[in-house]
Amino acid sequence: MSVTTVERAASVEPPARSQPSYLTSGNTIASWLLTRDHKRIALLFLASITFYFFIGGIAATLMRLNLATPQGLLQPAVYNRMFTMHGIIMVWFFLIPSIPTTFGNFFVPLMIGARDLAFPRVNLASWYVFNLSGLVVLYALIMGGADTGWTFYTPLSTVYANGYVFAAAMAVFINGFSSIMTSLNFIVTIHRMRAPGMTWMRLPLFVWAIYAVSIVMLTATPVLAMDTFLLAVERFIGVGLFDPNHGGDPLLWQHMFWFYSHPAVYIMILPAMGVVSELIPCFARRPIFGYSGMTIALMSLAILSFFVWAHHMFVAGISIYAGIVFSLMTFFVAVPSAIKVFNWTVSLHKGSIVFDAPMLYALGFVLLFTVGGVTGLMLATLAVDVDLHGTYFVIAHFHYIMVGATVSAFFGALHYWWPKITGRLYPEMWARFAAILTYVGFNLTFFPQFILGYLGMARRSYTYPAVWQSWNLLSSAGASILAVAYVLPLLYLGWSLFRGLKATANPWGATGLEWTISSPPPKHNFERTPVVVTEPYCYDPERHTFVTQEGVLHDE
Amino acid sequence: MTNSSSVAPEIQFANLEQQGDTAQLGIWVFLVNETIFFGALIFTYFVYRISYPQEFAAAAKDAVLWCGSVNLAILLTSSLTMVLAINAGAQGRRQEMVTLLIVTAALGCAFLLIKGYEYYLDFQDHVVPVVDFATKPGEGSAGELFWIFYWVATGLHAIHLMIGIALVLYMLLWRIRRGEIGSAYYAPLEVVGIYWSFVDVVWLFLYPCIYLVGRS
Secondary structure, three states: OOOOOOOOOHHHOOOOOOOOEOOOOOOOHHHHHOOOOHHHHHHHHHHHHHHHHHHHHHHHHHHHHHOOOOOOOOOHHHHHHHHHHHHHHHHHHHHHHHHHHHHHHHHHHHHHOOOOOOOHHHHHHHHHHHHHHHHHHHHHHHOOOOOOOOOOOOOHHHHHOOOOHHHHHHHHHHHHHHHHHHHHHHHHHHHHOOOOOOOHHHOOHHHHHHHHHHHHHHHHHHHHHHHHHHHHHHHHHOOOOOOHHHOOOHHHHHHHHHHHHHHHHHHHHHHHHHHHHHHHHHHHOOOOOOHHHHHHHHHHHHHHHHHOHHHHOOOOOOOHHHHHHHHHHHHHHHHHHHHHHHHHHHHHOOOOOOOOHHHHHHHHHHHHHHHHHHHHHHHHOHHHHHHHOOEHHHHHHHHHHHHHHHHHHHHHHHHHHHHHHHOEOOOHHHHHHHHHHHHHHHHHHHHHHHHHHHHOOEOOOOOOOHHHHHHHHHHHHHHHHHHHHHHHHHHHHHHHHHHOOEOOOOOOOOOOHHHOOOOOOEOOOOOOOOOOOOOOOEEEOOOOEEEOOOOOEEEO | OOOHHHOOOOOOOOOHHHHHHHHHHHHHHHHHHHHHHHHHHHHHHHHHHHHOHHHHHHHHOOOOHHHHHHHHHHHHHHHHHHHHHHHHHHOOOHHHHHHHHHHHHHHHHHHHHHHHHHHHHHHHOOEEOOOEEOOOOOOOOOHHHHHHHHHHHHHHHHHHHHHHHHHHHHHHHHHHOOOOOOOOOOHHHHHHHHHHHHHHHHHHHHHHHHHHOOOO
């Protein structure tokens, strides 16, 4: 899709680069490690979370290897540590920071027409705090890991567990500060740093999603911080607020934990929704359907996420009336979620759809998110949950949301913005192959787990009756395909860094402000502050034209 | 007096006004987070206070009321001097601002000294969980929960106050000395002041929870 410019489109290629790109201005190690440039910090985060993604992936590989045979390969104690560390690392060291700290960091200022985030030093500090917490979790892992499950339920975690629970809990505690700093930066930036004309209802939906997720992060994380702090105190001194011997209530831990960790699911999914809302209009070449409905859905998801936490505790001994209320509230979540799915679907209608790799990932997201969402409603039903709680059905459900949906969107974003970030085009056919492989591998891995859960296979068990081996083997085989699909982009994207074709400023013909500047962007983004005159996603599928947010008309 | 014209806005801001505005919003957003952090702790306190009213009342009688009350007066006064310092800075009265900030920091230190003395009295009274704890009549096993809350809450508050004192000293020894705070631009001092008042407000909530409820 090459951009042939018409008379008004002279500004699509900046004529001569008056300042070097952010990648080439300063090449010392110090210029990277002490940078205040949001784009470089985004790349630092990208390196960190990719590392933890593969660490968590190794733990998952060992788990699936173990479950390939009914008697298992690993010692039961080792298996317990593997699924715990898989959960902790994937949740706090990949999924929660994944899209906000990388693409959010890189593109929120570009999309709103700002020269940087509001607090660049806080942004850099966030990366250092993240890595500090990463070192603590690696310490816990190398010393032998924790074996409480990622939920740290008391009194198992405070009294009975033998692993490095204190270190793991402190890692989560410290990690929270990184989340808080990042989200604070986004909220203030989006409020105060928008370019002239960039009104709230002209913000790209990705920015709205980052705003919604920042609010959830900012208000949920301190509860987890206090919760893990109290846990660490109790683990350290031996007496604490969750200790039943002194009248403490272990359920209180669960309430406070899920008060954070349910919204945490929305922390993972909201930015992914934002990414998909960018991809679908761009590759369907038509405006998003129901823009204002999408923004309202995002914000209602952010708010509703705080009123559903106890649906994780239906069988933990809460009252039946509380259960009914939380079940009902959980059903309410389906409304904005469904609005989003319908709007993405309708956005394809009468479009001129291009099946490039980012679009394949986006369509995969919508399908996997729908499966994950519908099975979520099944689990929200009180009577069904009594049967399915603690089975592989739950595992399959939340992996459809967190891995199927969020990681697909992460890879979609990575491909979509790769030309802008690096200035290079990736090999399209390899990318399409990886996108399809991800979808196939993912479904092969996790769909059998729905069936296993329905049959009654308990989660966190290192062994199972031999009759379930074929389903488990299918799941493990799918996991190996999924692993290939996740490693593949590392190879061809790495190749494209050196051998890929040079990218133009706007290779996809997209409308956002980030595409009006050169690829890769100059150090301070905009030489002059852009003026926004129109809403995002002004694509015209019939005339094959689009209008950027600065109001410049282009032919495709 | 102060030469604020030497302060240039950072690259991402159009002017100093936007920069100051943004800094203020930043601290308020941060305080939302802090409020929920302490809110979660006070929430756990109320959960147990409602579950074990007699035991908590019995345990709370051992809290040193005069220390808490004097500290409340000290912190409220320090917030007043802090606000007056910002006011003086905004109007360009540099000497007055410096004096008031020194008084503010000194009041903060006085709070910590009294708090330290109170901790010493607590030690004498055997109310330090695990280290030296003697269950008093009427408080049962839940009394220890009160004291865990007491140590965690006052400890976290003291850490916040120390950060506040450090910020005031940073203002005095670095930003003001370099002439970066004056009538044209005083947002950094205002941010520190908002944070300082927050630490004060936390004590306003902890004080009745620890020292007053159930004592009659």
